[in-house]
Amino acid sequence: MLTNNRAIAVEVFEKPKTNDGRLARKKGSKKIYLDFFYHGVRLEKSTGLDDTPSNRIRAEKLLEALLEQKRLGTLEFAKVFPGASEEEKEFHTRLECREYVPDARNITFGSYVKRWYSSVWENFSSSTKRQDYRGVIDYWLVPYFKDRTFFQITGVEMQQFLATLKHRSGPSTGQTLSRRRIVNILQVFSTIWSDAIEEFRWSLPSPCRSIKKHLPKQKRKVVKVFRFGEWEAIIEAMEPYYRPVAKLMILTGLIASEIAALKKSHVHDGHLWVEQSIVRGEESDELKTLYRERRIPLTKAIAEILEEAASKASGDYLFKMENGSTFTAELFQRRVWVKALKKAGVTYRKPYTTRHSFAAWALTIRVDQNRLVNLMGHASKQMIYEVYGRYTEGLEQDRLKILSYFGRDFRRGK
Numbered sequence: 001m002l003t004n005n006r007a008i009a010v011e012v013f014e015k016p017k018t019n020d021g022r023l024a025r026k027k028g029s030k031k032i033y034l035d036f037f038y039h040g041v042r043l044e045k046s047t048g049l050d051d052t053p054s055n056r057i058r059a060e061k062l063l064e065a066l067l068e069q070k071r072l073g074t075l076e077f078a079k080v081f082p083g084a085s086e087e088e089k090e091f092h093t094r095l096e097c098r099e100y101v102p103d104a105r106n107i108t109f110g111s112y113v114k115r116w117y118s119s120v121w122e123n124f125s126s127s128t129k130r131q132d133y134r135g136v137i138d139y140w141l142v143p144y145f146k147d148r149t150f151f152q153i154t155g156v157e158m159q160q161f162l163a164t165l166k167h168r169s170g171p172s173t174g175q176t177l178s179r180r181r182i183v184n185i186l187q188v189f190s191t192i193w194s195d196a197i198e199e200f201r202w203s204l205p206s207p208c209r210s211i212k213k214h215l216p217k218q219k220r221k222v223v224k225v226f227r228f229g230e231w232e233a234i235i236e237a238m239e240p241y242y243r244p245v246a247k248l249m250i251l252t253g254l255i256a257s258e259i260a261a262l263k264k265s266h267v268h269d270g271h272l273w274v275e276q277s278i279v280r281g282e283e284s285d286e287l288k289t290l291y292r293e294r295r296i297p298l299t300k301a302i303a304e305i306l307e308e309a310a311s312k313a314s315g316d317y318l319f320k321m322e323n324g325s326t327f328t329a330e331l332f333q334r335r336v337w338v339k340a341l342k343k344a345g346v347t348y349r350k351p352y353t354t355r356h357s358f359a360a361w362a363l364t365i366r367v368d369q370n371r372l373v374n375l376m377g378h379a380s381k382q383m384i385y386e387v388y389g390r391y392t393e394g395l396e397q398d399r400l401k402i403l404s405y406f407g408r409d410f411r412r413g414k
Contacts, residue, residue, distance in 0.1 A: 110146035256329035
């Protein structure tokens with residue numbers, strides 16, 4: 001096998017036997033080089049042999065064999081010059097009408113990611129997904145794995161990587177990331193790994209195959225739902241323009257990104273049809289899960305909000321930001337929600353808490369659990385039993401107020 005060197009100026013010290021190639025030597029080097037043309041490209045490759053009389057004879061034989069293989073069409077460039085760049089090997093192998101499979105020892109994660117960005121990432125249909133992936137890759141994956149080859153990335157290496165996944169700023173600096181966030185990072189890594197394995201047909205085992213046991217334990221997160229008095233205080237403190245949005249969230253279990261995508265055409269046949277969402281300004285026909293596409297019966301309370309929104313909407317979308325721009329969950333949370341809870345003196349909880357509160361309130365007023373599953377967009381009653389069921393404690397004294405707020409037609413399903 002011959003070693004590689006970049007294209008260089010060489011000094012020919014022996015007349016070539018053919019016009020196809022010759023032996024040469026780089027000025028200042030003791031090594032013998034092969035200087036030849038292949039596929040119309042001039043190549044200068046080191047033999048790795050010092051320039052001695054005996055080695056010249058060996059180099060001449062190498063050159064003769066190389067040129068004979070070239071003449072017969074049997075030369076396999078990637079095998080003869082394993083130290084050549086991946087670009088060179090891929091170029092010549094393709095022209096040899098062979099399939100080039102690079103060695104996992106020669107492909108670094110960083111170099112593959114550059115290729116992956118142009119071949120896979122830019123074809124993601126969702127710009128939100130592109131942003132999420134790019135953030136994980138550039139912030140977490142590339143800084144650690146950039147110079148490591150795929151062959152070097154093992155299960156042990158992944159454990160060492162896990163140890164680096166800590167908050168780098170803010171009040172939690174130095175603390176290990178949550179299990180959920182780590183899983184998201186590993187999901188992006190696994191996507192890139194799988195694409196590389198499939199593209200190059202490597203038989204490497206996944207370094208993530210046993211990683212689950214090394215993840216931090218999942219903390220049981222108990223979400224504190226809103227008591228009715230807290231909710232009244234929040235609505236009173238909220239800017240009047242956005243009160244219908246907040247009310248609709250707790251009356252339906254819709255999250256802000258789903259409300260952002262509601263159109264006048266989604267209200268018909270006595271129902272509100274939930275079919276789309278807007279995340280970071282991008283409309284999507286794909287909701288969080290298959291079951292999130294659902295229809296919600298129009299109670300009197302819900303219908304009043306939608307009718308008022310439709311009468312004020314200048315376009316097809318029912319809700320917009322007060323300045324007329326697209327309603328987004330991010331802006332609503334940052335500019336409206338945070339301010340309202342602070343002014344109301346209510347312990348901060350994310351807007352998503354309205355969805356949990358909707359479920360807890362519905363259970364409090366004895367809504368049929370099968371119907372609640374459909375309203376929430378869940379696959380089964382498991383979430384109702386295991387998650388939302390424990391939120392009802394302490395809400396019983398709010399039962400009549402909740403029933404009045406939702407309306408008796410909500411409990412009856414009409």
